[in-house]
Amino acid sequence: MISLPKISFYSPSDLKKAGEHLPIIQNYLPLLSQNLSESFKKRQIAFIECALANFFKKSSAENVCRYWSLTADEIIAQKWSEIGLDKSQIAVFAVGKLGAHELNLSSDVDLMFISADGATYEKKLLANFISSLSERTEFGFLFRVDVDLRPGGRLGPLVSTVSQFEDYYGNYGETWERLALIRLRPIVGHSNTVTAIEDLVPKFCFRKHLDYTLLEDLKSLRKKIQHHYPAKDDNSFNLKLGIGGIRDIELFAHALQVIHGGRIPELRTRSTTEAFGALKKHGLLPEKDVEFLVSTYWYFRYLENWIQSAHDQQTHLWTSNLTDNSKLVDEEVKLRSNQVNKLVTSLLGEAKTETELPHEVELQIRWLIKHGFTSDSSHKTWKELMSNHVLSRKTERDEEQRLLFLQSFVLELEELKSDSDLALSLLLDFSKATRAKATFFTLLNREPLLIRELAWLFSISPYLGQILISRPELIDSFLLKTHAPLSNDLTEALDQLGDHKLLSELVTSSRFLTEKSVDYLTTSLSSAADTICKKILDLTLGEIKHSTLSILTMGKWAGQELGLRSDLDFVFVADSEVTEYDHKVARRIVNRLTQKNRGGSLYPLDFRLRPSGNAGLVVVTKDQLEDYIKTTAKTWERQAYLKSRHLNNKSVFTREWAVSRETSTSEFEELANIKEKLFQQNRTDNQNIDLKYSPGGMIDIEFLYQWTALKHRIKLNSANTIDCIRQIAPLPDWNRWSRKLIENYQLLRTLEQLQQLVSMATGSSLDPNSPSFKKISLLVQISPEELGYKIKNTLAENIKIVKDLDPNKS
Template sequence: MNFLLEKLKCSLNPEWLNLVRAVEERQEEFPNPRRALLFIEKLSNRLNCQFSDYLHGDFGFHLLLLFSYSQFLGEFLINHVELIEELRSIYRETFLPSDFRIEISTQDRRKFIDSLRVYKNLQIARVVLRDILHLAPFLELVRDTTLIHDACIKAAYDFAYRNLVKKYGKPSSNFIVVDMGKAGGFELNYSSDVDVIYVYGSRYGETEGGTYGKLQNHDFFTLLSREITELLSERTKEGICFVVDTRLRPNGSMGPLTNDIEALEQYYTAVARPWERIALLKARPSAGDIGGVGLEFLELANLFVYRKYIDLSLIEEVLRIKEMIRAKVSKKGGKIDLKLGKGGIREIEFIVQAFQVIYGGKYPQIRSKNTVVALKKLLNWGFLNRREYEELLNSYIFLRRAEHMLQVTNFRQTQTFHPESEEAEELSKKLGFKSRDEFLRELSSVMKRVNYYFNRFFPTKELKPLSSYTVEELERFGFKEPEEIKRFIDALFDSKSLSVEKKRKLDVLGTKLLKLIYEAPVSKTAIKNLLLFLETEEGQVFFFSVLSHENLLKLLIYLLSTKDFFLKRFRKSPEVLEHIFSPELIESPVNESSMEEFFKELQNLQLLKNTFEIVSLLRKRLGRTRIEEFFSELTSICDFCLKRRYEKLKPKFAVSSLGKCGSREMNVGSDLDLLFISKEKVEDETERAVDFVKSLEELGYEVDTRLRPFGEKGELVFTLSYLEKYLKETARTWERLAFTRFRFLVGDGRERAERIVREFLFKKPFNREVLNEILSMRERLEREFPSSTLKYAPGGVVDLEFVSYIYQLYSKKWLRHTLESLKALSQEEERFSKGEDLYRLIRQAETEKRLFSEITSLGDKINELRKEIRSFYREFVNWMTLKV
């Protein structure tokens, strides 16, 4: 360099020498001062030693910096010195998206191609200069880089389309260029291939005809796609505009260069692989009919990318792709790969994209094609905490800046360098580090941090074989009954039902399966029922088909941890496995219309009942419903089955319900308290009622008809007049409580029946005598069922049900539903506002007890809850005593 300095000092005039001295005196600011000096010499020669005005002042120094950073841009500006003045006029300006456009002023193909490259290189010089002078933030730099490429694509499309229309006439459909990858997210590198997909509206139709005749739409758009690609990628004396990569299209390089919407829909529905969902996440129409075909394409892409349910199966695809990349990178010797290496840019992109594809269907608020914007959304919606967000964001920007500065020298698409090379030395200076070692330490720290987060979000550690776990290891794992768990593990591998290959698959699953069993509500029940499940052919086929789908496996283990809820229904209807994990069923409320559609297709009421009861439990498990909505869905299933049996039998009596069915609060295993009421006396309906009860019991319901007038001694089928007379003359206070839950289900006489019951409930006064009698009934239940801690004992469900009964009779509000009564009470008297939450918690505990034979969520806190409920009950009784 000293020799070059001396040479220039001897050969250049004073004005040029000022530039040379600037480099000499401020060498620490130049990543490659020798390159800057060489370009001073080249520029001087190109200008015939004439010193241009634009080289005075700050811009002259800034131009030298640009020369020092980039050999490519230096050569470009030397070849086009007429553009340096234009660069000076624009490099400090912040551009709007509308500022990036190319006017086509020539019909000559060669001139057009060259003009694209000149435009692109000049604009990139502006962006790079703004970068090295810190005049723009990272997001603006990558946005502008993308907009430069978009402008070139739009110009190439317009030029190619115009020429083809002259030859063949206008096609009957429209066309778009879809940016993929970083271009789709407005985050292109300085030197990057541009991934595109070419799409048109419909293959059906042809062009209007031109000087060359007519073409079918597909042939026209294939020519258009090929011409756009060549206009951008062809090498000329100005180089290339950029490489266009079309391999992300359906079937890659083996597929058609362009596809219509119908073909894409067929491909994405039936053929596309999981990685293509990740690729389409960033798809963005950038040229052509963006408002028409573009919107149609985006709608299709979003349906493919985002699922309505949380789709954890994609994690394995991310790990598979990462493993392929790891194998590829390992062949690069001692080089550092900023993009694909361990802890590189791709790992951050995988984290962001996986979160979006897995959860973006359910939470559209986290969707974004831009990585930086997506990170912020993941923070705002709770998927990342503040520290994770800041460390991933800072790491991403650091790595992207390093990638840019590596590429800017020769504008090659590279992300690798050797740590001992001069390239690494220059890169460290471009990034503002005092030494190469300082830069490499920081880079190592950043990449370790990124890899730590990647491994945390996508664990890749070796799994321990299931059969090798000892009782001691199971105890350390956290199991409460490790001996029992070990016994069932051994039983799995001793099973005669499982082939050697299937036992091997179970063994390989190892820690992964054990973790799911540990996380189940009752681990011992889960593994015991898994053993029973795998003794069936249907169970084996399903289980081994979902081994790679952790989300399905987790839900299956949850179902198996229920004492008999799942296995009982599975044994009756093994076909439930074809339906219960359907996203459409899980994401849709269980109601009459969804069941009607299911029944219309399959005509199997037993399968419907078992399927929808399991689906209702899964919906609750996945947080789609609260406890009261779970009860309501179970009741809706019961109503649907009851009405179908009624329609088949065609009795002359109507059916009404009391109890939990009447209040629409049916739980797992709830009885059906039914009443059979006819408008007039009908002979031989008793036998038909018995048949009706049997038909419901065949479905798995326990039917109780003892709440009819005079109980078991009374007539099974009775008239409305008989009911009216009984309720007026004979019914006791406890029956007033029971009839607060009366609900007419099916048949004739609804209006009269409801009027009779309403008069029974509210015509007689509600006074202190009635209240005392009800309170005595509550005390008697406590004495008679002292061991029923969740239902009849003090602080059980019945405390809150009695509050509901009393409040309805007092307020004359026929609400039927316990929770609705507690809501109405809290609105009247604010101090009772906690009643709703108490009711939800105790019913949740009751549900867990019925499902798992133990309370899994509250644990020891159940006693505190019962004390709160009893205190609530007493406070209500005191309030009511004063009221009446």
């Protein structure tokens, strides 16, 4: 069992000294006296213990990384149980450094989810699990989660079955995936699934007979990796990705493990140190080389922990002047990395740092066509992109950086096998927006994961691409997945809130495209709207005293189901008599939500659901609203108020008021007529499918549960569609169909939001013959024909269920 000195071991002067070099410790120590959850407290204590042990060298870097990994294991297992997934047939596996129990202090945790064949699970629970680990709170975050290392990568299902795992890696797995799975390790979950996967992995990673093409693949892999990273400069070195750095040492060890592990079982280990030990024992590496590589690996990991524990940020860049003896460290890093490069080169060939992208435009066009671009895109878009020269005083150096970035971008697109022409077009606009500044290319070249993220987003989503084009300054925040603290200065705050909204859309949509969890997407977008509107309300109430104004959210916002490009439905409510101060606050809030700021206007607004509609008062009192809903409101308005939620005043109980009186047969007939009119108004004569307004679409399901609530006068605990269906589920017949309704509704909502992302079209109508439909089918991993059939089948199934459950069918 690994143990590190407790925080109490260190004197106040020790903590002060550490805090001067590692500022985050000064932030985290006061948090320990606050009311933290068990998992947050465990995380922050462990982080501080690791950072201090590393800083004062009270333990080896290897022990620090193992201690941090074991803490991550405990928290992941604890969250898995808290969410309720311990009862599922899913197992959680760690990949990468966590898999080897070698996690650094501010690293992502790479996780893979595998289920038993035929098992079912609730996607929302899994999304909640991932969010519980990665979402930032006022106390920080637990762990950033990366789920890209899975069968099929980003385009693969978030949860693969054992059979899918076996089929993918048995038939399609690439060399780099064989290396990655060496460190696959179960953390928590279904024991039979764990056993099945642990039986399969060695068969994929290690072959009994030497594969003569493997070494060439590994040589090619190293060259491809190094194409993404600039050469070392005199002032900095990327400890992880630089030539002769951490990645090179791992690649060297894993290559030898894969080559010889089929014949030598001792090499089938996740531990870097144990792997080198086995290589020495079996005469595959000289003792002096093993001792050098192991010591260098953990020396670089020590430095990596140092720079990451300063601000709890994922960085690998060692720069001069970080420590009092930086010159000595710089020399040590240089000597060690050069020697590592010599050893790795002896096995895997030289890592070239020059670009393979030709300098002449005509040769570049041939190179692009070779890598999958159309002739039209290569000739037109690329030529314009290349004419947009880098802005710099050091043109030759920075132009090389630009070419290196463009090459990496193109190679990522080739690997993604997505819409390369769209990506190139958006990259052109992005380059214009950044004015081809050298600093952007330098940043991107230092963050290869960001290049991959950009290539992915630009090739899939013109909507997200346009966000980055409109605000390229968000790149830093997008990389770190962090929001800047909101200012209390109104002008500055409004600009920040615009960026907050755009960044929320970028981060959550990027994850949604990977995980397809529509609950996570809509909850996150609604939470961003809550934050923005609460901040504006607070700032406005601070300007205008004597107002008791609150906001009652309506519709999708109330249900925390806000989608992309949605407007905000809400009503202003005052505690007692409406004053001129209340009207001033309301007007200013409306202006601030709709005025143009740095990132555009915040939200379009909709007030049609206020009492008496567009003719009604902008601000109503709580008593007026209650009286209106209970006595005067039309049935469709009472139905609408079932989807309401207070933003800042818990005394407004509109959902209860909406069911305070019975609904007559004639009133239900009126609601049925309204629904039919909606269907008629949105009906199309072409082949388009409307996911919302077609019979059996989302509106049908929403109306069904709302009519049932009115019929049985159910006091709904939530405005969320899925939560409401679950609450109504115990009713006769509903228990039979509720799970299917939830599944079908989530499918339609997922497709609707994917449509918003992969095209610039608004609304919920899909054209089965459009390029965007083909993109959606690619994302959900079925053919366009199968997707069309699945949608039509789902709508038909919903029509039958709605007919069976119609509360007024008698």
